[in-house]
Amino acid sequence: MRNLVDILDFTTKEIDELVAVAKDMIESPEKYAHACDGKILGTLFFEPSTRTRLSFTSAMMSLGGNVLGFSEAASSSVAKGETLSDTIRMVSVYADIIAMRHPKEGAPIVASRVATVPVINAGDGGHFHPTQTLTDLLTISRKKGRFDNLTVGICGDLKYGRTVHSLIAAMSRYENVKFVLIAPEELKLPDYVKEEFLTGKTYVETDNLENAIAELDILYMTRIQAERFTDPTQYERLKDVYILDAAKLKSAKADLSIMHPLPRVNEIAVDVDDDPRADYFVQAENGRYIRMALIMMLLKTKGINDVRYKGEENAELECVNPHCISHTERGLKKLFVGDTCVYCDQHAARK
Numbered sequence: 001m002r003n004l005v006d007i008l009d010f011t012t013k014e015i016d017e018l019v020a021v022a023k024d025m026i027e028s029p030e031k032y033a034h035a036c037d038g039k040i041l042g043t044l045f046f047e048p049s050t051r052t053r054l055s056f057t058s059a060m061m062s063l064g065g066n067v068l069g070f071s072e073a074a075s076s077s078v079a080k081g082e083t084l085s086d087t088i089r090m091v092s093v094y095a096d097i098i099a100m101r102h103p104k105e106g107a108p109i110v111a112s113r114v115a116t117v118p119v120i121n122a123g124d125g126g127h128f129h130p131t132q133t134l135t136d137l138l139t140i141s142r143k144k145g146r147f148d149n150l151t152v153g154i155c156g157d158l159k160y161g162r163t164v165h166s167l168i169a170a171m172s173r174y175e176n177v178k179f180v181l182i183a184p185e186e187l188k189l190p191d192y193v194k195e196e197f198l199t200g201k202t203y204v205e206t207d208n209l210e211n212a213i214a215e216l217d218i219l220y221m222t223r224i225q226a227e228r229f230t231d232p233t234q235y236e237r238l239k240d241v242y243i244l245d246a247a248k249l250k251s252a253k254a255d256l257s258i259m260h261p262l263p264r265v266n267e268i269a270v271d272v273d274d275d276p277r278a279d280y281f282v283q284a285e286n287g288r289y290i291r292m293a294l295i296m297m298l299l300k301t302k303g304i305n306d307v308r309y310k311g312e313e314n315a316e317l318e319c320v321n322p323h324c325i326s327h328t329e330r331g332l333k334k335l336f337v338g339d340t341c342v343y344c345d346q347h348a349a350r351k
């Protein structure tokens, strides 16, 4: 049994296969209309979503399957104090596969340990969002025809941007990819992401979008996420730090691909929407097809649960990330590899 907790759970070969199947689904959706007849997808969304939840729902329905679930924690028994582990144990007996979004980082690892069906991470706090990355990779493949030899600009909230962290993890495995990381000081890419995925890779950091735009093959804009800030005044100060508009695109390449995981607020002006380089709405549409391919692939896998997130208890260490699931899930063993928390990948502190 396979899970998708982190994009690195899949090899580049498996990603190529998923992308190829998704492209075939776009061309010939009727071939797959009964691929998941009689199967049930559980969509457990403890955080708001439009694209991810609805594209998973649409994907399963397009494969002939059914969907059950909830779109907010308040309408589940979590509101009565039930743990995530117990919730997942229950849904494992009602559904054949689970897609879950949770505000706590590492929550899908906890779920994958107790689930008896495949678990898909549909976003865990500011940590990872691997199915968005599959969506992004399908978009890049359709637009550029390759994953290597690309200069990828990523702009906005690189600190809390889970889509950014997963995209960097995925793209760092390809040849001759240069990352241009565009963010204000307060929202720079966290060290744990740099250490894990960018060691030995080519990247530059800047806070200037206008200066960076001319060299980019891909510009991946992101929203400054109000919901992740602990200090609302900092959000107010940073919320409109980058606004991509038609004027700024004058120096960009003719074949630039402008991407955004959406939702957007102000960071892409509506005057960009009609530019042929604007790929973000097609990107969202691609999410439906790649999730169809993913569901089909995971439902075919058999055998034991492939949980790869192992570590050891260490009474001397404490995870200092307030958003880590290890602080809230009752009865959860706090596990570390060296001084790194298994759940959220951040360095722990000595007590």
Ligand code: CP
Pocket (backbone or CB within 6 Å): 048, 049, 050, 051, 052, 053, 123, 132, 261, 262, 263
């Ligand atoms: N891209 C994305 O995750 O969008 P939603 O929050 O609407 O699911």
